[in-house]
Amino acid sequence: MRVCVIGTGYVGLVTGVCLSHIGHDVICVDNNEEKVKLMQSGQSPIYEPGLSELMQSSAASGKLTFTSDLAKGVDHGEILFIAVGTPPLPTGESDTRYVEAVARGIGTHLKSDYKVIVNKSTVPIGSGDWVRMIVLDGATEKQKSLVGAGGVSTENANVNFDVVSNPEFLREGSAVFDTFNPDRIVLGGNGEKAIAMMQELYQPIVNRKVAKDKSLPPVPVVVTDLSSAEMIKYAANSFLATKISFINEVANICDRVGADVVQVAKGIGLDSRIGNKFLQAGIGWGGSCFPKDVSALIHTADDYGYEAELLKSAVSVNIRQRSISLEKLQQELKILKGKTVGLLGLTFKPDTDDMRDAPALTLIEQLNRLGARVKAYDPIVSQSGLSHGLTGVIIETDAEMLADGCDALVLVTDWKEFIKLDFGKMANQMNNPVIIDGRNFLDRSTLEQAGFRYLGIGH
Ligand SMILES: NC(=O)c1ccc[n+]([C@@H]2O[C@H](COP(=O)([O-])OP(=O)(O)OC[C@H]3O[C@@H](n4cnc5c(N)ncnc54)[C@H](O)[C@@H]3O)[C@@H](O)[C@H]2O)c1
Numbered sequence: 001m002r003v004c005v006i007g008t009g010y011v012g013l014v015t016g017v018c019l020s021h022i023g024h025d026v027i028c029v030d031n032n033e034e035k036v037k038l039m040q041s042g043q044s045p046i047y048e049p050g051l052s053e054l055m056q057s058s059a060a061s062g063k064l065t066f067t068s069d070l071a072k073g074v075d076h077g078e079i080l081f082i083a084v085g086t087p088p089l090p091t092g093e094s095d096t097r098y099v100e101a102v103a104r105g106i107g108t109h110l111k112s113d114y115k116v117i118v119n120k121s122t123v124p125i126g127s128g129d130w131v132r133m134i135v136l137d138g139a140t141e142k143q144k145s146l147v148g149a150g151g152v153s154t155e156n157a158n159v160n161f162d163v164v165s166n167p168e169f170l171r172e173g174s175a176v177f178d179t180f181n182p183d184r185i186v187l188g189g190n191g192e193k194a195i196a197m198m199q200e201l202y203q204p205i206v207n208r209k210v211a212k213d214k215s216l217p218p219v220p221v222v223v224t225d226l227s228s229a230e231m232i233k234y235a236a237n238s239f240l241a242t243k244i245s246f247i248n249e250v251a252n253i254c255d256r257v258g259a260d261v262v263q264v265a266k267g268i269g270l271d272s273r274i275g276n277k278f279l280q281a282g283i284g285w286g287g288s289c290f291p292k293d294v295s296a297l298i299h300t301a302d303d304y305g306y307e308a309e310l311l312k313s314a315v316s317v318n319i320r321q322r323s324i325s326l327e328k329l330q331q332e333l334k335i336l337k338g339k340t341v342g343l344l345g346l347t348f349k350p351d352t353d354d355m356r357d358a359p360a361l362t363l364i365e366q367l368n369r370l371g372a373r374v375k376a377y378d379p380i381v382s383q384s385g386l387s388h389g390l391t392g393v394i395i396e397t398d399a400e401m402l403a404d405g406c407d408a409l410v411l412v413t414d415w416k417e418f419i420k421l422d423f424g425k426m427a428n429q430m431n432n433p434v435i436i437d438g439r440n441f442l443d444r445s446t447l448e449q450a451g452f453r454y455l456g457i458g459h
């Protein structure tokens with residue numbers, strides 16, 4: 001099928017690349033010219049395992065192209081994905097201005113052939129109908145401008161399209177895998193033709209043609225109304241964030257009573273009603289999605305006069321959790337002014353270069369405020385030389401240089417390579433070999449044998 005994906009962030013680029021890999025003819029559109037040039041040259045603007053290789057092979061097969069020309073993309077696609085950002089506003093609600101600009105732009109370029117317009121971005125409940133209205137507005141404005149220009153219009157505003165909500169559930173760091181091996185596909189909308197086209201689009205994925213385990217039964221497809229599809233996205237992220245806040249709260253109680261949250265998580269996770277995923281206690285959830293999506297759902301509830309108390313608590317537990325490693329540093333080092341703290345990891349999770357709402361940012365700010373000197377080593381941020389606009393932190397190029405002269409280390413991101421570090425050597429280079437394991441990721445006895453005092457989170 002002919003597809004146009006508008007917005008080439010994590011979601012848009014991964015969607016475009018994966019759809020082309022399963023045989024669709026994809027044009028990706030972005031209004032960032034530099035990004036488009038980079039992608040046209042075969043390079044991925046984001047670090048995501050497996051993406052570059054797939055992108056290059058799809059581009060070589062001629063099934064994947066990049067442009068900044070929206071008209072070209074709209075003309076090409078039978079299915080048009082809107083995959084631009086919906087960042088949080090200071091009020092917590094979602095900033096839908098980029099979605100609006102794209103919807104209006106699509107409207108101005110629509111002709112009479114039928115299109116499916118897909119909301120892939122995470123958008124507030126009710127956005128499906130709103131996007132329909134904006135697209136129609138765009139089409140009408142175009143029509144008026146043509147008539148107003150005095151010429152006889154050859155185009156008409158009798159556009160023919162349906163809007164579908166198709167929320168995305170991929171995780172950064174495993175985005176390609178998640179796209180080919182989804183737990184479910186959600187399609188919201190009431191246009192039968194549109195839903196049928198979306199089912200055809202995803203057919204190779206549904207039938208496990210590109211799955212890791214091809215013997216699995218087909219991927220469940222949830223076909224529902226627009227609002228329910230939009231709500232599924234917010235509810236899923238809010239549930240997962242709440243689950244982490246729950247285990248973090250249990251970890252804090254474990255710290256006080258002398259229990260081990262890792263054992264507790266194992267013990268409760270074996271109950272199939274609870275499940276063992278998203279029970280890793282630590283320094284709190286971050287990233288580009290959980291914080292903004294939970295806040296947006298709280299905001300929507302507020303708009304309707306409902307106080308989402310549980311969700312508000314999940315957020316406040318998380319805000320407190322962001323300070324837990326600082327509290328532990330203060331217990332160990334007492335005065336932080338003039339001390340040097342080294343952060344192992346900066347990104348909000350491993351296998352990504354994304355720093356959006358990363359717990360490391362909060363910690364750097366808090367340590368700076370208390371007069372500590374902060375250094376950091378992150379396998380991606382350090383090596384790519386990306387500073388991510390970071391201030392108040394010295395970026396080291398390896399873990400041993402990080403340890404040199406430190407009074408304590410904090411493991412912020414659970415990068416796999418940290419397990420293999422030479423902790424004995426690192427301990428020798430430190431003023432005071434203390435490590436706060438903010439993800440309960442390292443092996444306590446290995447660290448203690450290397451000479452470290454080891455503190456986990458409820459562990
Ligand atoms: N990042 C994730 O892991 C993830 C997962 C699921 C859902 N989502 C949702 O998907 C959406 C996109 O997220 P993201 O992280 O990929 O976004 P992003 O901010 O990384 O990228 C957005 C892209 O859209 C482009 N853009 C903005 N305005 C445009 C316009 N008018 N025309 C063309 N391109 C335009 C930007 O240049 C940028 O490349 C958000 O709603 C997000 O909540 C994200």
Ligand SMILES: O=c1ccn([C@@H]2O[C@H](COP(=O)(O)OP(=O)(O)O[C@H]3O[C@H](CO)[C@@H](O)[C@H](O)[C@H]3O)[C@@H](O)[C@H]2O)c(=O)[nH]1
Binds near residue numbers: 172173237280281286
């Ligand atoms: O047991 C856990 C699991 C995760 N985290 C933290 O939670 C945050 C989010 O992690 P994760 O969900 O793996 O990353 P994202 O890439 O943000 O993915 C989430 O957000 C995406 C954007 O909406 C959704 O598509 C995904 O389904 C959803 O998992 C990170 O800071 C993790 O460190 C924990 O602290 N403990």
